[in-house]
Amino acid sequence: MLRAIRDAFVVVGAGARLWLRHWPVLLTLALFALAARAGAIWAAVRLSDINNTTGILTLVLAPLAAVTGIVLMLYTLRHSLPALRDAATVVAPQDVVRHRERRLLDMLASVLVPFLAVYASYGYLKEDIDRFMNTVFGEEFAQNDYFAGASGLGNDVSRFDIGNGWVTAAVVAIAIVLKFGLAKLEGRRAWIGFAFLGAYVEVLWLATIAVRITTYKDTAWAWAQSRRGVEMFVDGWEAALDRLGPLAGPVDTAGAWTLDLIASVDSLVIVPVAWLTVGAVVYGHKLIEQPAPPEPRILRVVPGPVKRAGAELFGEVAERFTGLLGGLRQLAVAGLAPMLIFGLAFLASQRLEDGLYALGRLLLGPQAASPWLAFSPHIEILTRAVGLSITMCLLAAAVERVLASGGTTVDEPEGSQQPVPDAQGV
Template identity: 40%
Template sequence: MGVVREFGRDAADMFISAGRMLVRHWPVLLALSLAGMAFRGAALWTAVEVSDQVNWLGHGLVILAPLGFLLAMIAMLRVLRQDLPNTARAGSATAPADATTGRERRLIDVTTSMVVPFFAVYVSAGLLTHDVAQFLNEAGADEINQVDFYGTGDGPDFSRVFINSITLVVGLVLVAWVLRFALGRAEKRWSFLGFAVLGALVEVYWSANVAGYIDGQKAAAWNWLQTRVVVARTTELYDTALDRMGPLGEPAKVATTWLSELLGVVDSVIIVPLAWITVGAVVLGHKLAPAPKLEHPWLTRANAIPKPVVRSVAGLTEDVASRFSAFFAGLRLMARAGLVPMLLFGLAALLALRVPYLVSAVWRLVVGPVPGDTYVAWAPIEGAIADAVMMTVLAALLAAGVDRMLSRVNPVAPQGSPDLPTTAEPA
């Protein structure tokens, strides 16, 4: 009963806080989310137009489409931050120095910590597949399997947009890490913010390619599994067992079907809410992530390695660890907050992610039946509005959820705390 009361109290506090912020800031939040949807549409349109002239550049621009969601969410969370006491204190903290530039760590310095969980959301929600399908449908008329309308083909051809070789993917990640480190050193020397922006785009590029590769491999692995003899034999045994069960066969079939469908939505039920709360924790609490402490005994003991090489390798590993520091700090924040806040936000996120269906139902009720050509023309606009409303609601819930978690772990840490840096109260 104590757990139930705690869950109910937390749920009431979070929903009341989120509702209050929505009432106060909804015009700004909705404008930002609509701007994000416009950015996404503009990126896909530009990719189609550019691909007619420079094929590889058009493919690369598809990767910018997800930034419409991410940038809009970052902007909305920063708008809401000052309305919540714990996130406001976290934002006023003094962040540790960045490993490469030596300056106070900024949000742009931990781009990797944001884009890794964000692309987990983007892939699990099917948005990445939608972007690629739209690009191939509009720009890849020579592709046989542009869009799988009837569920009989392989779906979008990710190889036209993302790297589909594990060797090339690993090579891309390593090159991107080295390039990001070099850009950080350049920013330290010339104090030009453009290097940090370019470095953030490098991190988005390699993260998107990894996400696209994983998504493509999941589909390929599922298709391969379905063609195995053992799967066919297991299916035959299952059908035979159901036939022999007689009247009990139908309830057993319903139960197994429900279980298989439940396993099929694990991404939406578990991964998407946890990834969103990680994104929120990074955006609102990245200053609380302590600087990574790395030692390189194997480098210092290897006398045969030249000193410049030792310094470069050590600097690169510290740079990569610093980029991921806010991500792991967000995971620690969720672990320390406990199971109740995570479950609460998971349920709230599932409700927010159903907002597009509500918008679509209201749209049908208001507009009524329309000709097919009219629906096709208006469908992208309806989808953009529905996604914008969903992002607006999700941003308020996300800010309230992160603030609730910060209240549980006490963001103002004592001097010398091993987990969180000492923070200053806002002036």
């Protein structure tokens, strides 16, 4: 117990020192990332008026801008802590498809999966979609005389079409094959542009799935609340409280607290673990061993050329998620303490962000609705940037404890201590 408390102070102290040392760069990167996210939504609205598909494809750049800023902030901190600095100098395994040292871009899916979990838990994914939909609807409302009469509104509803069902499945399937094709092209022609195009395609299909999961989760929750079993449970609970007499108040309070705790599982468990997984992949991706090429049973009955192409495709897809599994393995090896420590520090940083927002409102004083609507987005972006920079410092300090405590998945290969150029780690 005393060791856990000491480690918590160590992580918080290291994070504070990192922030004091790097805050100008971190705040600049955070502000650029948030501005790029807002710019992607604005561009998506503009392009949706020309072609709805182009607008949706541009909207995907919003989470891509956010994750890019986070990776750059983490890279800014990697030489400031010993374990992170040592992990950055390790020579990564060779990529079998691209025929060069594996880079973080090759394993971007391993960063995006936990990041999108954080992004959705914060409500940012829904916020992106809602802002896009509301702005488009407002434009259609303004461009067409809504009160002109019953002759028709003339709203272009195709601008709202994000697609679902078979459209989602087709987007995912095409994106996976396209990502594999870009990897093969990069292996033949060493052009970094193929890697960045592949990163965009990766975000496209993962964000598409995340949007669908977010939508279905809300639908499933509404369905569950409407079930007869839930109503029977509520009626039974209220009847039990009536029989408890003077104890009904404390028992009801305890039950409400328990339900709130269960409802807060995202903030208390999923978000901190997802953040730690992001950090573990960004800092420890070079330490993760190359997986054995999978051989699905279906490939055993197809002709030779198809079998070879299919094996490469399955291998490339498996490699993308190797970092995710390796990052979770690193956290498991390190134990529960770093996760609990970061979770507590993370919750404290969130409260600090809320406090900064309240301070901004206090400094502005009472405002009429129109001036406040003009000021509030800037205050929100600034406080988010400060909170994000603090979170990244705490995350770097927590991952440093994970790596320093032996949270690695492989022994360092011979010659792994040779430094490599920074550009190869991207």
